[in-house]
Every structure is written in C-alpha cells, then in structure tokens.
Amino acid sequence: MSKKPSKGGAPSLDMTPMVDLAFLLVTFFMLTASFRMAEPVTVDPPSSIGQITLPDNHIMVTVDKDGKLFFGISNAAAKTAALRRMSEKYKIPFTEEQIKKFGGLPSIGVELKDLPKYIDTPESKRMTFKPQNGIPLDSLNNQLRDWISFGGAEAVKIYNDAKEKAKSANQEFKAEKPRYAIKCDSKTKYIFVQDIVEVFTKLKIYQFNLITGLEANPNEN
Amino acid sequence: MAEIAEGGSGGGHKGGKKRAKKQSTRIDMTPMVDLAFLLLTFFVLTSTFSKPKSMELTFPVEPPPGSPPPPAVKNGITMLLTKDDRIFYYEGEFRPKDDEKGPKTKLAELNFAPSSLHKYLADKNKWAQDEIQKLNDRLKKKEIPDTTHKRLVKEIKANKIAPTILIKTDDQATYKNVVDVIDELNINLVGKYVVVDILKPEYDLIQENLKGVQP
Numbered sequence: 001m002s003k004k005p006s007k008g009g010a011p012s013l014d015m016t017p018m019v020d021l022a023f024l025l026v027t028f029f030m031l032t033a034s035f036r037m038a039e040p041v042t043v044d045p046p047s048s049i050g051q052i053t054l055p056d057n058h059i060m061v062t063v064d065k066d067g068k069l070f071f072g073i074s075n076a077a078a079k080t081a082a083l084r085r086m087s088e089k090y091k092i093p094f095t096e097e098q099i100k101k102f103g104g105l106p107s108i109g110v111e112l113k114d115l116p117k118y119i120d121t122p123e124s125k126r127m128t129f130k131p132q133n134g135i136p137l138d139s140l141n142n143q144l145r146d147w148i149s150f151g152g153a154e155a156v157k158i159y160n161d162a163k164e165k166a167k168s169a170n171q172e173f174k175a176e177k178p179r180y181a182i183k184c185d186s187k188t189k190y191i192f193v194q195d196i197v198e199v200f201t202k203l204k205i206y207q208f209n210l211i212t213g214l215e216a217n218p219n220e221n
Numbered sequence: 222m223a224e225i226a227e228g229g230s231g232g233g234h235k236g237g238k239k240r241a242k243k244q245s246t247r248i249d250m251t252p253m254v255d256l257a258f259l260l261l262t263f264f265v266l267t268s269t270f271s272k273p274k275s276m277e278l279t280f281p282v283e284p285p286p287g288s289p290p291p292p293a294v295k296n297g298i299t300m301l302l303t304k305d306d307r308i309f310y311y312e313g314e315f316r317p318k319d320d321e322k323g324p325k326t327k328l329a330e331l332n333f334a335p336s337s338l339h340k341y342l343a344d345k346n347k348w349a350q351d352e353i354q355k356l357n358d359r360l361k362k363k364e365i366p367d368t369t370h371k372r373l374v375k376e377i378k379a380n381k382i383a384p385t386i387l388i389k390t391d392d393q394a395t396y397k398n399v400v401d402v403i404d405e406l407n408i409n410l411v412g413k414y415v416v417v418d419i420l421k422p423e424y425d426l427i428q429e430n431l432k433g434v435q436p
Contacts, residue, residue, distance in 0.1 A: 015250060015254065018254075019250060019253070019254050019257065022254065022257040022258055022261055023257055025261050025264075025265075026257055026260045026261045026264065029261065029264030029265060029268055030260070030264055032268065033264055033267065033268050045273075046396065046397040046400045046401065048274070048276050048400055048401075048403070048404040048407075049404055049407060049408060050274050050275055050276035050277070050404075050407075051274065052274065052275050052276070052277055053273070053274060053275070054273045054274070054275045063396075181275060183273075184396045185396065186395065186396060186397035186400075187395055187396075187397065188395060188396040189392065189393065189394070189395060189396070190302070190390040190394045190395060190396050190398065190399050191390070191392050192396075193396055193399070194390070194418070197280055197416075200280070201280055201282070201283055202283075206279050206280050206281070206282060207277065207278070207279045207280075208277070208278055208279075208280070209275035209276065209277055209278075210275060210276045210277075210278055210400060211273050211274070211275045211276075212273075212274055212275060212276050212400060212404075213273075213274065214274045215404070
C-alpha cells in the first residue's frame with residue numbers, strides 16, 4: 001500500500017481504533033445485558049436511602065395500586081418446578097411446552113386456572129389479557145401462599161444443590177441465598193401489604209426486602 | 222484491522238511465503254462499522270445500569286397462642302399512620318381512659334415535612350446520634366477498627382435509652398407513608414422499630430382525631 005493515499009481523491013482516515021472501540025463496547029454491553037420481558041404491571045415504588053441492591057436470586061410479590069398481586073421468581077428452574085407442584089395441587093394440567101415457556105415469563109398476575117391460556121397468549125397481547133385480577137389470597141383459595149411456599153422451597157433446594165455440587169467439586173461457591181422481596185406502588189394502601197406480610201409470617205418467613213427507588217442520605221454529605 | 226491487510230508486505234520476510242504484493246487487500250469496512258454502531262446503540266439504550274435498591278425489614282414472629290402478653294416497651298413511641306399523609310403519635314403506653322397511672326392517651330400530630338417528623342425523631346434519638354457520631358470520629362482517626370465500630374453502633378442502637386418506635390397503620394395509610402417513616406427512622410439512626418397491627422381503641426382514637434372531635 002502506498003504511504004500517500006491522497007491522489008487528489010478523498011482523504012482516507014484510519015478508522016481502526018474507532019472500530020476497535022466500538023466492538024469492544026458492543027461486546028461489553030452484549031455480555032452484561034440481561035434480557036427480561038416487560039412486567040405485566042407498572043409499579044412506581046417510593047424512594048428510600050436503602051443501599052442494599054435487590055439480590056439476583058429472589059422471589060418477588062408485586063402489588064399494584066389497586067392491591068392486585070403479581071408473583072415472580074427470578075430463577076427459571078425454581079419457577080418451572082413451582083408450577084409443576086401448583087399444577088399437581090390444583091389439578092390443572094399444563095403441557096411440557098407451557099411449563100417450559102412459563103420459566104421465561106416475568107411475574108404473573110392471573111389465577112392458576114387461567115394460567116395455561118395466559119401462557120399461550122402471544123407476548124404482545126399479554127398486557128391486555130383478561131381476566132388479570134391478580135393472584136387470589138382469600139382463605140379458601142390462597143394461591144399466593146402456595147406459590148410462595150412452593151417457589152421458596154424449590155429455590156432453596158436449587159441453591160442447596162448448587163452449593164453441594166460446588167463443595168464436592170471443591171469449587172468456590174458464590175451464589176446468593178434466595179430472598180423474598182415485596183415491590184409495591186407508592187399509592188398502594190398499606191393494608192394490602194399487611195395481608196401479604198401475614199401470608200409470609202404464617203409460612204415462617206420474617207425477613208423481606210422492600211424494593212424502593214434510590215434517594216440520597218442527608219447524613220452522608 | 223486495516224493493519225492486517227498492510228502487514229502482508231512486512232510478513233513476507235519472516236514467513237517466506239510469496240504473496241502478490243501489488244494487489245490491494247484493503248476491504249471496505251463501512252457496513253461492518255455501521256452494524257457495530259447499530260448494535261452498540263441498541264445495547265446502550267436497552268441496558269439498565271441501576272439495579273433496584275431495597276430496604277431490609279424484619280417482621281416480628283407471631284407469638285404462639287396462649288403465651289403471656291409481651292411486656293410493655295420502655296421509651297416506646299407509637300406512630301399511627303392514616304390518610305392524607307398524616308401521622309399521629311403518642312408516647313408510652315396506651316391508656317383507653319383516665320386511671321391511677323395517668324390520664325387518657327392523647328394523640329399529637331406530625332407530618333412528613335423535615336421540620337416535623339425528622340426534627341422530632343432527631344430530638345428523641347439525640348443521645349444515640351451523638352454517641353454514634355463520637356464513634357464515627359474515632360473510626361476516622363483510626364482509634365478503633367471498623368468491626369468494633371460496627372459492633373458498638375449496634376449496641377448503642379439497641380440501648381435501653383434509645384426510643385423504640387411502633388409503626389401502626391389504619392386502612393387509609395399508603396405504602397409510601399410506611400416506607401417514608403421507616404426511611405426517616407433509618408436516617409435518624411433509630412435501631413429499634415417494628416411495624417405491627419393497629420389495635421381497635423387506637424383506630425377509634427384516630428377516627429376521633431380525624432373528625433376533629435376532641436373528647
């Protein structure tokens with residue numbers, strides 16, 4: 001290649017560093033990105049000075065403005081296992097494909113009997129799925145309790161299995177224990193949260209992470 | 222990357238491979254760069270950096286049925302949250318009516334303005350705040366290791382002199398109110414607080430206060 005490319009034409013620019021950088025950034029963002037589907041409900045949590053980030057491994061109950069409940073597990077394996085047990089308990093059959101698909105869904109806010117239909121609904125139409133009345137919590141039909149107890153048991157089991165496996169292979173184990181989180185809209189009446197807390201305490205779970213937005217601590221200036 | 226194409230002329234010496242030197246190997250990288258930037262833009266815009274923050278909260282264990290009622294809390298302050306972001310509070314034990322120990326409980330009011338709730342809590346918890354400030358200073362001067370600092374702060378927060386806050390809500394209070402109060406307690410370094418169910422007489426008292434009827 002000649003050292004002087006300008007033969008009266010357009011001056012050529014060495015784009016190599018720029019391209020290098022661009023690809024570096026693409027790689028970085030691609031590897032750090034975690035994809036998730038849109039939540040079925042928008043919730044605007046209040047802000048607090050809490051500095052604890054939400055653990056990756058969590059079981060989350062979301063409450064919207066009207067007190068509708070949504071349930072989600074971050075771990076897909078625990079989620080599918082919980083669905084199997086729910087399906088067994090409530091005698092509602094799910095196909096293998098539906099169970100597999102369920103693992104990738106964000107939180108759900110439909111009764112178990114509507115869940116097969118909900119899973120089969122294409123993603124773009126899930127937001128407007130009817131009836132989406134939240135997970136029932138009444139004493140006769142306490143599906144939330146079952147979701148939490150099955151989901152919690154499965155998540156802990158997966159955590160323990162992974163721990164055992166790492167131990168036997170003499171590897172360092174880093175995963176976090178599953179935690180219970182409550183995400184709630186600012187305008188939600190607290191009595192709805194109280195009901196959920198009651199469900200948790202009856203299951204002997206006393207510690208939660210309340211999800212909040214970030215706010216500066218006035219003491220740390 | 223363009224260098225790779227140029228390297229062909231220099232690499233000929235070492236490898237011993239003869240290559241056509243005259244032919245240009247420069248390729249047009251524009252589409253690749255376009256794609257790279259397209260992807261870059263996409264990932265930059267879709268990535269979420271801040272993970273949601275959270276606040277840890279522990280609820281009390283339900284006492285087994287038939288167990289004796291818990292002893293009264295010392296230095297207790299009960300905050301009653303109700304509609305329109307209003308907070309009522311009383312100090313000490315709840316007294317439904319006048320008796321030999323003291324007069325009937327009267328509610329005072331606070332709100333979420335910094336001059337109200339924040340100031341009230343700062344005054345109540347002044348002792349603990351001062352003690353913790355002293356410890357912070359000692360930590361800064363490296364007089365105590367941070368593990369000791371942590372332990373001492375915990376001890377101060379659990380001290381009997383420090384107030385214990387009970388948060389109770391009626392059916393009108395919002396989640397935001399509860400989080401704000403807990404947040405304010407954390408800011409003011411109050412270590413002992415709990416969210417509990419409201420009692421019927423307390424609820425009635427709030428309703429009386431809301432109506433403005435002072436008995």
